[in-house]
Amino acid sequence: MTYEAVIGLEVHVQLKTRSKMFSRVGAGYGHPENTLTDPVVLALPGTLPVMNKEALDKIIMAGLMLGCEIAPECKWDRKNYFYPDLPKNYQISQYDQPLCRGGSVEIELPGPSRNVMGDHRRIPLTRIHLEEDVGKLNHAEGVSLVDFNRAGTPLMEIVSEPAIHSADEAFAYLTALKTIMIYGAISDCDMEKGQLRCDANISIRPAGAASLGTKVELKNLNSFSFVREGIASEVRRQVAVVEAGGTVVQETRDFDGQTGESKSLRSKEMAHDYRYFPDPDLMPVRVDEAWKSALRGHCPELPFDKQRRLQRDYGVPYTVTSVLVPDRELSDFFEEAARLCANAKAAANWIANDLLRELGAAKLPLAQSRVRPAHVAGLVKLVEAGAVLSNAAKEVFVDMFRTGEPPEEVVARRGLGANVGADELERWCADAVAANPKSAADFKAGKESAINAFKGPVMRAAKGRADPRRVDEILRRLLAR
Amino acid sequence: MSEDLCFSTISQLARLMETGALSAEELMRAVVARTKAVEPRVRAFNSYDEADALAQARASDERRARASRTGGRGLPLEGIPVGIKDVISVAGQPLTASSRMLEGFVSPYDATVTRRLKGAGAICWGRLNLDEFAMGSSTENSAFGPTSNPWDLERVPGGSSGGSAAAVAAGEAAAALGSDTGGSIRQPAALCNVVGIKPTYGRVSRFGLIAFASSLDQIGAFARCVGDAALVLGVIAGHDPRDSTSVDAPVPDYAGAASAFAKSGRRWRLGIAKEYFGEGLDPEVGAAVQAAIDVYRAQGCEIREVSLPHTKYAVGTYYIIATAECSSNLARYDGVRYGHRSAATTDALDLFFKSRAEGFGPEVKRRIILGTYVLSSGYYDAYYLRAQKVRTLIRRDFLDAFAHVDAILTPTSPTPAFRKGEKADPLAMYLNDIYTIGVNLAGLPGISVPCGFTRGGLPIGLQVIGQPFKEAELLAVAGAYESRCDWGRRRPRL
Numbered sequence: 001m002t003y004e005a006v007i008g009l010e011v012h013v014q015l016k017t018r019s020k021m022f023s024r025v026g027a028g029y030g031h032p033e034n035t036l037t038d039p040v041v042l043a044l045p046g047t048l049p050v051m052n053k054e055a056l057d058k059i060i061m062a063g064l065m066l067g068c069e070i071a072p073e074c075k076w077d078r079k080n081y082f083y084p085d086l087p088k089n090y091q092i093s094q095y096d097q098p099l100c101r102g103g104s105v106e107i108e109l110p111g112p113s114r115n116v117m118g119d120h121r122r123i124p125l126t127r128i129h130l131e132e133d134v135g136k137l138n139h140a141e142g143v144s145l146v147d148f149n150r151a152g153t154p155l156m157e158i159v160s161e162p163a164i165h166s167a168d169e170a171f172a173y174l175t176a177l178k179t180i181m182i183y184g185a186i187s188d189c190d191m192e193k194g195q196l197r198c199d200a201n202i203s204i205r206p207a208g209a210a211s212l213g214t215k216v217e218l219k220n221l222n223s224f225s226f227v228r229e230g231i232a233s234e235v236r237r238q239v240a241v242v243e244a245g246g247t248v249v250q251e252t253r254d255f256d257g258q259t260g261e262s263k264s265l266r267s268k269e270m271a272h273d274y275r276y277f278p279d280p281d282l283m284p285v286r287v288d289e290a291w292k293s294a295l296r297g298h299c300p301e302l303p304f305d306k307q308r309r310l311q312r313d314y315g316v317p318y319t320v321t322s323v324l325v326p327d328r329e330l331s332d333f334f335e336e337a338a339r340l341c342a343n344a345k346a347a348a349n350w351i352a353n354d355l356l357r358e359l360g361a362a363k364l365p366l367a368q369s370r371v372r373p374a375h376v377a378g379l380v381k382l383v384e385a386g387a388v389l390s391n392a393a394k395e396v397f398v399d400m401f402r403t404g405e406p407p408e409e410v411v412a413r414r415g416l417g418a419n420v421g422a423d424e425l426e427r428w429c430a431d432a433v434a435a436n437p438k439s440a441a442d443f444k445a446g447k448e449s450a451i452n453a454f455k456g457p458v459m460r461a462a463k464g465r466a467d468p469r470r471v472d473e474i475l476r477r478l479l480a481r
Numbered sequence: 482m483s484e485d486l487c488f489s490t491i492s493q494l495a496r497l498m499e500t501g502a503l504s505a506e507e508l509m510r511a512v513v514a515r516t517k518a519v520e521p522r523v524r525a526f527n528s529y530d531e532a533d534a535l536a537q538a539r540a541s542d543e544r545r546a547r548a549s550r551t552g553g554r555g556l557p558l559e560g561i562p563v564g565i566k567d568v569i570s571v572a573g574q575p576l577t578a579s580s581r582m583l584e585g586f587v588s589p590y591d592a593t594v595t596r597r598l599k600g601a602g603a604i605c606w607g608r609l610n611l612d613e614f615a616m617g618s619s620t621e622n623s624a625f626g627p628t629s630n631p632w633d634l635e636r637v638p639g640g641s642s643g644g645s646a647a648a649v650a651a652g653e654a655a656a657a658l659g660s661d662t663g664g665s666i667r668q669p670a671a672l673c674n675v676v677g678i679k680p681t682y683g684r685v686s687r688f689g690l691i692a693f694a695s696s697l698d699q700i701g702a703f704a705r706c707v708g709d710a711a712l713v714l715g716v717i718a719g720h721d722p723r724d725s726t727s728v729d730a731p732v733p734d735y736a737g738a739a740s741a742f743a744k745s746g747r748r749w750r751l752g753i754a755k756e757y758f759g760e761g762l763d764p765e766v767g768a769a770v771q772a773a774i775d776v777y778r779a780q781g782c783e784i785r786e787v788s789l790p791h792t793k794y795a796v797g798t799y800y801i802i803a804t805a806e807c808s809s810n811l812a813r814y815d816g817v818r819y820g821h822r823s824a825a826t827t828d829a830l831d832l833f834f835k836s837r838a839e840g841f842g843p844e845v846k847r848r849i850i851l852g853t854y855v856l857s858s859g860y861y862d863a864y865y866l867r868a869q870k871v872r873t874l875i876r877r878d879f880l881d882a883f884a885h886v887d888a889i890l891t892p893t894s895p896t897p898a899f900r901k902g903e904k905a906d907p908l909a910m911y912l913n914d915i916y917t918i919g920v921n922l923a924g925l926p927g928i929s930v931p932c933g934f935t936r937g938g939l940p941i942g943l944q945v946i947g948q949p950f951k952e953a954e955l956l957a958v959a960g961a962y963e964s965r966c967d968w969g970r971r972r973p974r975l
Contacts, residue, residue, distance in 0.1 A: 039590050043813040045583065046570045046592060046689040048724050080809050080856070084829045089812030144829070146817065275856035277865060280695035280806055282725050 002207040003242070005235045006215075007170055008126075008162035011177060012155055012197040013187045014133060015058045020152035021132040022049030022092060022282075027153045029193045036149040043087035048281050051076075055154035056099075058186045059130045060287065061295050062156060063100030065184050065302060068128060071099050073286055076279040081272050084146055085135040093131035095276040099287075100128035105160070105180070106304050107172040117318045120304065123173050124161040131155050150194070156187075162201065162212065167232040174198060174227055179303045183328045191223050198227050203248070204238045213238075217252040218262060230255040234262060306331060314344035323352040329366050330356075333373055340377030343384055350376050350397065358401040370404030371397070379407040389467055392416040418465050428461040429454065429474040443479050451475055487515040487652030488972055491561050491709040494655060498545065498560050505545070505560025509538035509604060512562045516607075516653040519975050524628050525638075525648040527567045528575055529607030534562065537604040544602065556602030557716055563598055564654035566645050567608040568615055569700065570689035571595045574605070578691045579623035580613045582814045582821045582840030592689020593724065594658060594700050594717040601716040606654055610644030613842045614811065615665055615693040617641050618913040619904065622844045627901055630673060631973040632940055636898040639669030642703070646673035649703045650973060656713050657703040662693050663799055664894075664917025666701045667929035671893035671942020674931045674969060676959070677703050678710045681949045682924035683728035685714075686721030692810040694803035695726070697921040706969055707930060707960040711735035714952060733953050742957035749958050751777055752787035752886035757916055763896040769933035769941040770892045776965050777890070787882035787889060791874045795919045796911060798875065801855050801868035802922070807845075808852030814840060847907065876923040883948050888958045891916050893929040893942035916944060926952050930959045931968035940968070 020027050023040035040047045056074060063070050077095035104122040111118035135151035137144050158177065164170050178189040178196060189196040198221045203213035218234050221227040234255075238248050253262040301309070307325040310316050316324070324331045334351050338344035355371060379396060382388040388396060388411055399410045411417045432454040433440055442450035451472070458471050486494070486508055497503035513531050520526060541560040548555055565571055568578050569592050576588040591599070598605060612622035620628040620643025628643045630636040631651040638647040642659030646669035649657050659666040661679035670677025679701040690700055702713035715736060720729040753774065758767060778784050816822035816836030823835030841849070855864035882889060893916060904910040920927040925946055932943035943962065947955030963969065 042818055044590070044819070045576055045578070045586070045588065045691045045813075046568075048688050048692075050723055050725055078809050080812060082812065082815065082830070082833050084815075084817050084832075087813065087818065089815055090809050273858045275809070275853065275858070275861075277805060277809070277856055277861070280726075281692075 003204045003235075003239050004207045004209070005165055005231075006162045006203045006205060006212055007164040007166075007231060008201040009160045009164060009170060009173060010199045010201070011158045011160075011174065013062075013158060013177075013181055013189060014195040015055050015154035015156055016185060016187050017052055017054045017058065017154050019052055019054075021052050021055055021130070021154040023152060025152075028149070029195075031149055033145075033147040034149060037151075041087065041148055041152045049092060049279075051282060051285065052154060055130060056285070056287075057295060058154070058184075059099050059128065059156050060292060061184050061299055062158075062181065062186045063103065063128055064292065064296050065180055065299050066100070066103035066105060066125060066128070068100035068103030068125065070287055070292055071097055071101070073097070073284045074099055074130075075284045076282040077276045078279045079131075080275040083134070084144070085137050085151070087135065087148060087151055091131055091134065092279055092282070094129035098127040098129035101126070103128075105173055105176050106302070107169065107176045108304070109172055110168055115319050117322070121169075123163050123169075126159040126161050128156055128158045131157060162203075162215075167228045167235070170200065170231050171224060171228045174224060176303070179326050183300045183303055197222070200227070200231055200234070202231060202234045202238070204235060204242065214248045214250050216248060216250065218255050219252060219265065220255050220257075222257060226255065226257040229257070229260055230262065233260055237262070300328065303328075310334075314338055314348070316345055316348045320348045320352045323356070324348065327366070333366060336373035337376040337380075340374055341380040341384075343380050346380045346383070347376050350379065354394070354397045355401075358398065362401075369401070371401050375400050375404075375407060382407055382411065386467065387411070387418055388416060389418045389465060392418070392465060416465065418467060425458075425462065425466060425470065426474060428458045428466075429471065429478055431461075432457040433475065433478050440479060451479070483511040483514060484652065486511045488705070489655070490705050491558070491655055491712055494561060495555075495559070499555060505538040505541040505604070506535060508560060509534055509562055509606075512606070512653065512655070515651075519631070519651050519653060522629060522634055522975060523631055523647050523651045523653070524626060525564075525609055525644040525651065525653055527577055527579060527608045527610050527623075527625055527644070530574065533574075534604055534606050538562075541602055541604065556600075557712060558598065559602030561603050561655045562606040563603045563713065564606050564609045564645055564648045564657035565595070566611055566642050566657065566659045568611060568660055568691040568693075569594060569658055570691075571605050575608055576691070577608070577625075578614045579611045579625055580814075580840065580842065580845070581624045582837075583819075584624070584821065586819055590689065593686035593721045595689060597717050597719075598658075603716070607648075609642070609648055609657060609659075611665075612641035612643070613845050614691065614807070615641040615660055615662055615698075616807070616844050616848055618664070618668060618910055619899070619901070620644060620669070621901060622842060624842055629901075630898045631975055632674065632938060633898060636900050636939070637672070639672035639894070639898065641665040641669075642677075643669045645703045646670050646675055646677065649673070649675045649705060651975060652972070655705070656709055658700060658713075658717070659703055660690055660693075660698055660700050661917075661921065662697045662699075662803060663921050664914040666703065667917050667920075667927055667942070667944055668894045668914065670703055670929040671931075671944070672898040672940060674934075674940030674942075674971060674973070675703050675705060676707055676710045676928065676930050676963075676969060677701065678714060678928040678952070678956070679920065679926060680714060680718060680952055681728075681926045682921075683726055684718050684926070684950065684952065686719070686724040686727045688721055688723040692806075694806040695810060696806060697799075697803055699921075706967075707739070707928075707956055707963050708736055710928070711739050711956045714956075718952075728950070730950055735953050735956055738953035739956040739960050742954065743960060743964065747957070748781045748783060749777070749888060749961070750783045750785060750886045751958070752785050752882050752889040754787050754789045754792070754882070754889060754891065756789050756792035757891040761895045761912065761915070762892060765935045766892050766894070766896060766941050770890070770943055773932040773943045773962055773966070774890055776962055780961060780965070782961075785886055787886055789875075789878040789882060789919065791871065791878050792915075792919055794871050795875055795922060796915055798868045798871045799914070799918045799922060800851070800911060801864050802872065804848045804852030805856050805865050805868075806852070808849045808856065811841075811845065811849055816840070844907070872922045875919055879919070879923045879925060879946070887948070887954060889946040891944045891946065893917065893944040897935050897937075897939035897941055920944075920946055925949060926955050928955055928959045930963055931971075932962070932966065933968055934971075
C-alpha cells in the first residue's frame with residue numbers, strides 16, 4: 001500500500017519591533033543576559049502589561065500580505081502553565097479570537113532541474129495569532145540559569161491547514177513564508193537566532209483516503225534542513241509502524257537534528273490544561289478599516305508576484321529572477337538599475353553574477369555595497385554604446401566594487417575604453433596574419449577554426465580594448481585576399 | 482496637642498502648616514509618637530521606616546518654604562502622612578502582601594498612585610497590614626499576625642485593608658490607601674468608623690498594586706472625613722498609560738465639586754434595595770442605616786425603592802471570578818525570580834511546589850485551588866463563563882436602578898466588627914461581603930461613611946453606591962449625611 005503524509009506546520013515568528021510586546025524595554029538578540037528586562041518583563045509584583053502597537057501593526061500587515069481575514073478586535077487571553085522561563089507562569093496569547101484567520105502561502109515546489117521553475121501551489125492557513133515569547137534556560141553543571149532577554153518579545157504563531165504532503169513541500173512552505181516575512185519587514189526570520197521556529201503535526205493515511213490519521217507533533221525542528229529531515233524521518237517512522245501492524249500513538253516527539261532521530265516527549269494523556277481565559281489586564285483593541293487600509297498601503301508586492309512581473313516586464317529569465325527575487329533589497333536594486341538603463345537583462349546579469357560574486361567574496365551585505373544601481377546602469381550603457389568591451393567591463397566592475405567610482409571614471413583612470421583606432425587594429429591584424437602563414441593557409445584551405453590563432457595576438461596587442469566582432473571582420477577580410 | 486494632631490483632618494492640618502503654626506516634620510513626629518504608643522495593641526503596620534518618613538517630612542518643609550518664597554501654590558497633600566497598604570509598591574520599601582511568599586522583598590519601583598502621592602507632597606508612611614494577598618475580610622489571614630480593631634482590641638478591623646482602616650482610626654496616619662476587590666476598603670472603614678471610598682473600576686491606575694482579581698481590584702482611600710477622601714482621590718485618580726484598564730476621563734476637583742453640590746441644595750434621589758436589608762442583617766446595623774435614611778429624607782431627598790434582583794448571585798459569582806483571576810495572578814510567585822524559595826528542591830517543578838506550599842497561607846491556597854478548578858478544561862463554560870454572564874446581569878440591575886435614582890444606600894457590612902477567630906468557617910467569612918461585592922462586580926464607585934454605633938460601642942457604616950465615574954456626586958451624597966451626623970469625629974479609647 002502507498003501512504004500519503006498529511007502535515008500541518010505551526011511556525012513561530014518573532015516580530016521585528018523596537019520594544020517588547022507588553023513593556024517599554026527594548027527587544028533584541030545577543031545582549032548580555034538579563035539586560036533586556038524591566039519590572040514588567042520580570043513579572044515583579046504589581047506590574048501590568050501594556051500592548052505594543054508596532055507589534056499589532058506587524059501582525060496585521062502579515063495577515064494582509066497573506067490574504068487573511070483580520071479580526072475586528074484584538075482580544076488577549078492567558079495561557080496558564082508553570083515553567084521557569086515564563087516569568088508570570090502564564091503567557092499572554094490569543095485563544096479563541098486570533099487576529100488573522102484564513103489566507104494562504106504560495107509555494108514553489110522543486111522543478112525538474114535547478115534552472116527550471118517548479119509547480120506552484122497555495123497552502124491554506126488556519127490562523128495567525130500574536131503572543132509573547134518566553135525566556136531561555138541555560139543548563140550548566142548541576143544548575144539551571146534563566147535569561148529573560150527573550151521573554152516578552154512579540155511572537156506570531158502561524159498555523160497552516162493540514163495541507164502539506166511532503167517534506168519538500170514543508171521546506172518550500174517555510175522558505176516562501178520566510179521570504180514574505182522579510183519582504184514585509186515583519187521579521188528577520190533568522191532560525192539560528194530563534195526568530196523563526198517550526199513545529200510539525202504529521203500523520204499518514206492510505207493514498208487517496210479522505211480521513212485523517214493519528215497525528216504526532218514533532219518539535220525542535222531548529223533549521224530549514226532539520227524541518228525537511230525531521231518530517232521525512234517521521235513519515236518513514238509512521239509508515240514502518242503501520243506496516244508492521246502497529247498503530248501510531250498521539251504524542252509529542254522531540255527531533256534531534258544531530259542523530260536524525262526523534263523520541264517521545266509526552267503522550268496525549270499528559271497534555272497540559274492551559275486554563276485559557278480572557279486577560280483582565282488588557283482591554284480588547286478595535287481594528288478599524290482606517291487602520292487596516294493605512295497598513296495595506298505599506299504592504300510590499302509579494303515575492304512570487306514580483307518574480308512573475310520581472311519575467312514578464314523585463315524579460316529576465318527564471319534562472320536570474322530566482323536569484324534576485326528572494327532578496328527584496330536585491331530585486332529593488334535591480335529594478336532601480338533597470339530603470340536607469342534600457343537593457344534590464346544586462347543589468348540583471350551584472351547583479352545576479354558579478355555583484356553577488358563580489359559581495360560573497362568580500363562577505364558584505366548589499367547595503368554596504370559601493371556599487372549602486374547607477375553604477376550598474378552606467379556600465380551597461382557604456383557596453384551598449386561600444387565604449388567598453390565586455391572583457392574590459394568585467395575589470396571595470398571589479399574596480400567599481402572596490403573603489404565605488406562611477407564606471408566612466410574607472411574606464412578613464414584605467415584606460416579601459418574601447419578606443420583603439422581603426423588603423424591600429426588593421427595593422428595588428430595584418431601583423432598577426434603575416435606572422436603565422438601556416439594558419440592562414442589552413443584557413444584558406446577551409447579550416448574555419450584556424451582563424452582563432454590570429455585573435456590572441458591581436459587582443460594581446462589591443463590590451464583587451466578591441467571588439468572581438470570587429471577583429472573577426474578584419475581578419476576575414478584580410479584572409480579573403 | 483500631639484494626639485489632637487493625629488486626629489485632625491487633612492484640611493485642618495493643611496491650614497496649620499500653611500500658616501506656619503505646624504511643620505511637616507512636627508506633624509510626622511507626632512504621628513510617629515502616636516504610632517509607637519498604640520502599635521503594640523493595634524498592629525496596623527507590617528513595617529514603617531521612621532527615618533525615611535522624617536526625611537520625607539523635612540523635604541516637604543523645604544519644598545513648602547521654596548514655594549512660599551516664589552509665591553507658588555502649595556501641593557494638595559503637602560506634608561500629609563498617608564499610610565500605604567502593603568500591596569501597593571513604593572520604591573525602596575518592602576512589599577509583602579502580608580505573605581511569607583514576599584517576606585523580605587523590597588520593590589524597586591513606585592506604583593502610579595505612589596508617584597502621584599509623592600507628586601502631591603504626601604509622605605508615604607509605612608506598610609499597612611492586610612489579609613494575605615488581600616484575601617479575607619478580617620486581616621486575620623495576614624502571615625505576620627492580625628490587626629486589632631481600635632474600638633475593641635479583641636475584635637477584627639475588617640479586611641482585607643484592615644491595617645489601613647485601623648491606622649486611620651487609631652490616629653497613626655492622616656489618611657491611607659487601600660485596595661478593594663470585594664469590599665476590602667468599605668467593610669474595614671465601616672468596622673473602624675472611618676470613611677473609605679472605592680472608586681469606579683478604571684478611575685485609579687492599578688499599576689504597582691499587587692493583583693488579586695484584576696477585573697475587580699481598585700485602589701481607593703481611607704480618611705477621617707468625606708472631604709479628606711475627596712482630596713486623596715483627586716490626587717490618585719486619572720488615566721495611566723501603564724494600566725490599560727485605566728480610563729482616560731478628566732478628573733474633576735472632587736472636593737470642590739462636592740461642596741458645590743452641597744451649596745446648590747440639590748435634593749438627591751436615593752434608592753433603597755430590599756435585597757440589602759434581608760436575612761443576616763444585624764438589627765442594630767439595620768436600625769442605624771434606617772436612621773441614616775431618615776436623615777436624608779429629612780433633608781428633602783427623595784427615597785425610592787429599587788430592585789437589584791440578581792443580588793443573591795453576587796457572592797457565588799464573585800468567588801468564581803475572583804478566584805479564577807487570582808489563580809493566574811498568583812502564579813508568578815514561584816521562587817524563581819524573587820520571593821520565598823524553598824531550601825531543598827530537586828528540580829524546577831519541585832521548586833514550584835515546595836516554594837508555593839511553604840509561601841502561601843491556607844486561604845490563599847484555597848482560592849488558588851478553587852480558581853484553578855473553575856478554569857479547568859470542561860468546567861470553564863459552567864463556571865467562569867456563566868459567572869461572567871451573571872456579572873453582566875448584576876451590573877444591569879444597578880444601571881437600571883440608576884435610571885431612577887442618583888445613588889443607592891445600603892449597610893456596608895451586615896454586622897459590626899466580630900471577634901477574632903469567630904468566623905473560622907470560610908463561607909461565613911465570605912458572607913460578610915454580601916453588600917459590598919456587587920459594587921465590584923458592577924465596577925461602580927462606593928463609599929462607606931460612619932453612621933452610628935452599636936450599644937456595645939462598635940462602629941456601623943453606611944454604604945453609598947454611585948454611578949460610574951460620578952464620584953463627585955457620590956462624595957456629595959455621603960457628605961450631605963456627614964454634615965448632619967459627624968460620627969467620624971469620635972475617637973476610640975486606646
